[in-house]
Amino acid sequence: MQIAVDAMGGDHAPGEIVRGAVEAARERIADIILVGDQRVLEPELNPLHPPANIDIVHTEQVVAMDEQPALALRRKRDASIMVATRLVKEGRAAAVVSAGSTGAQMAAALLVLGRSGKIQRPAIATLIPTLKGPKLLLDAGANVDCRPEHLLEFAMMGNVYAARVMGIREPRVGLLNIGTEACKGNEQTLGAFNMLKAANLNFIGNIEGRDIFTGDTDVIVCDGFVGNVLLKFGEGMAQALFTMIAGEVKKTLRAKIGAALVLPALRALKKQVDYTEYGGAPLLGVQGVSIICHGSSNARAIKNAIKVAVRCVEEGLVTGLGQLPGVNTGEEVIQCRPC
Amino acid sequence: MQIAVDAMGGDHAPGEIVRGAVEAARERIADIILVGDQRVLEPELNPLHPPANIDIVHTEQVVAMDEQPALALRRKRDASIMVATRLVKEGRAAAVVSAGSTGAQMAAALLVLGRSGKIQRPAIATLIPTLKGPKLLLDAGANVDCRPEHLLEFAMMGNVYAARVMGIREPRVGLLNIGTEACKGNEQTLGAFNMLKAANLNFIGNIEGRDIFTGDTDVIVCDGFVGNVLLKFGEGMAQALFTMIAGEVKKTLRAKIGAALVLPALRALKKQVDYTEYGGAPLLGVQGVSIICHGSSNARAIKNAIKVAVRCVEEGLVTGLGQLPGVNTGEEVIQCRPC
Incomplete structure (x- = not known):
């Protein structure tokens, strides 16, 4: 090929x-x-x-x-x-x-x-490292102004990708929102919720930002503005945390020795959350x-x-x-x- | 009092x-x-x-x-x-x-x-830990559907809070966006950019999600949907990272000893990023x-x-x-x- x-x-x-x-x-x-x-x-x-x-x-x-x-x-x-x-x-x-x-x-x-x-709206699907392996989030930035039906389309595309390429049977699709209840959200997600519920998908409902990392959602749906801001936020946060850890452990000899011993474990972790491991994001x-x-x-x-x-x-x-x-x-x- | x-x-x-x-x-x-x-x-x-x-x-x-x-x-x-x-x-x-x-x-x-x-639109302002101390982000969830002028209002309120309560002279106000260029964004942020530029604020322009953590922006402006999803995402991510670190260091004796030595440093870090240190978020x-x-x-x-x-x-x-x-x-x- x-x-x-x-x-x-x-x-x-x-x-x-x-x-x-x-x-x-x-x-x-x-x-x-x-x-x-x-x-x-x-x-x-x-x-x-x-x-x-x-x-x-x-x-x-x-x-x-x-x-x-x-x-x-x-x-x-x-x-x-x-x-x-x-x-x-x-x-x-x-x-x-x-x-x-x-x-x-x-x-x-x-x-x-x-x-x-x-x-109608091709979208960028990207993998996010979670406690249960990488999960798919889309749109990661192709469409910044979206109507509810566009989110439905993202869900359908993400579902195909997760099933075919990631090999997940009946991928669990979640709508990224500010609360888990059906009544929570902005106009866009309120509209999308009903559409996703009616669609031929394994829709598990709204999920909040923190739920992403439990890894219980295979396909996380949001508009491209939210997705893009979120991914860059996560990148910056991981970097900042590692910088803070490095700064803290340099402060005492005890911590320095400890850090040296912990290093291989931290490297393994970094590999887990490193985007270079996952390669690229498909444009669906x-x-x-x-x-x-x-x-x-x-x-x-x-x-x-x-x-x-x-x-x-x-x-x-x-x-x-x-x-x-x-x-x-x-x-x-x-x-x-x-x- | x-x-x-x-x-x-x-x-x-x-x-x-x-x-x-x-x-x-x-x-x-x-x-x-x-x-x-x-x-x-x-x-x-x-x-x-x-x-x-x-x-x-x-x-x-x-x-x-x-x-x-x-x-x-x-x-x-x-x-x-x-x-x-x-x-x-x-x-x-x-x-x-x-x-x-x-x-x-x-x-x-x-x-x-x-x-x-x-x-017109009271907003929730919250502190985010960064490499240069806590910075203010609003709206954290009070207003899920916002027009550009609402973001301007958030900026003005955040500016007052940062100046009066946080004691920052001429707070640097940034608009959370998908790119730093003035032409980047959705309809909402494109409109807000011009309004913020014209306003009597120390507006430093668009910032991306990852820029939050460098700590060079005192007041980060976004709508309540984005802000809420972001904060919960950050919370979930920090938790997941600490869980992953704990999981990794348990795998070898060497790492376990290292972790014990590093523990006080990690506790100091956790304190830095712990929301309980910052208390509550004011409704402005x-x-x-x-x-x-x-x-x-x-x-x-x-x-x-x-x-x-x-x-x-x-x-x-x-x-x-x-x-x-x-x-x-x-x-x-x-x-x-x-x-």
Whole structure:
């Protein structure tokens, strides 16, 4: 299986991207097409003595992180993310993986691949580490203004991903809300609650922010604004906690010795909560597999994202999403009653 | 100064509430009026040999956590939270403190005390531990559906609180968003950005979820849905991380010994991030001081909330909020341009 990797996108591009791609190719996870500037990529690639199943497709244009995505893609038809996505459209690659501008990757996917089946709002699904392993949260930032029916769509897509790619039977779907009671929420979640209840899903009701970490919900549904703020909040908090721990244990000799002994355990924990372990976040609802990686992805994250891409292709994710029934929009919004 | 404490509200009521109130009275933080059922409170109070500056105001009615607040208050005019809030209205207490139903406390404050000055939407302000000490976030859950002008109002109220009660000169106000650029956000934050920029505030622009923990923003503004989900997410995450750490260090003898040595440092950290240290969250924008405590508050949290209440009264919080100019609503929403 050929996977197209945008070699120019990400804080540590192209070095870490190339390294991750080479590892994936060497471990026969997939055959790799690196998309980017040949003159930049070859000096990175050659010292690694790359295996035969890794190729370069040359393009000089790149979308910078601070560019307005739609505008950038209009100006740069041959930006690396565009070329990589076109390889999927043309059937030359089975999936695209990028750590570049998320906005540009989404725009390229919509422009080149188009929406899947009756999906109105493609969404980014991401994994959150919990006490019972990683769980799926969506939307992680593709749609910032959502109506209730969009949340229903996210739930349906997340359900397909959890069942097909994560192998969960009857995934438990929860609506992220400010309280567990059916009467709690804003207009959006009150509306979505009723729709989710009526849908053909294993809907377990509202869940609160703290319930995410117990791991009893497989698919956590929220709008892209809430999801994005939450994920970055979690990232900042984990970092701050580790910084605080490091600061505290430096204060006494006793704690310093203790910390040295505890270190392997903390490393194991860090691995558990490290996003690089989970690879990328799939963009669900487009006519192809597009895996969005964290901007600061290292080689390990890229390799794992390639694994995710392969699994999405093998499990027929796009076919599954394409078969989803459409959701009602506009006038047909089900009215909710306060309890 | 007399502080009214709702002795019947909270997961650990009345025991922990009474203990916290007695400590506050004994330490002369304030004189205390415990509001609740005398027959329940006296057996809690007497074994503690309470000082003379603690009294009971008897009432038998209580709002349960699962009751619909507005409905419950209509039925129970003498619920402990109502009686305690009336003591403030009547000038017999300077502030009210409760760990009971947040909805009931807000409803009682609105009903009995009323809105302050030109404030349209009272909001709950809460402290978040960061690498540079606790910072203020609002709204933490009072308003789930907000227009941009409501976020402006939250910013203005948070600014008054940070300046008066926290003693911060020119508090740095940040808008919680999905990106730092002015063009990022949903309709609500795009609109609020322009309003905050035009307002008489030290507005530092958009901040992302992860930026909260660097501690470079004194007042973090978001709607009550986002704020509430975020706080509970943070609570769940901290708990999950400590559980994971505990689980990891139990796995080897080496780690167990290390953990024992590190323990005092971890305790110091836990104290840093422990909400009970910060006491309660003030409800800003009502005609009186009403401090909302976490449902699971212990004696320490109650005592610290009483401290917060005293400080709010001493620093003239209500007067400060009452002097705020009103915000424009409806038609006058400033249009924002995509960048």
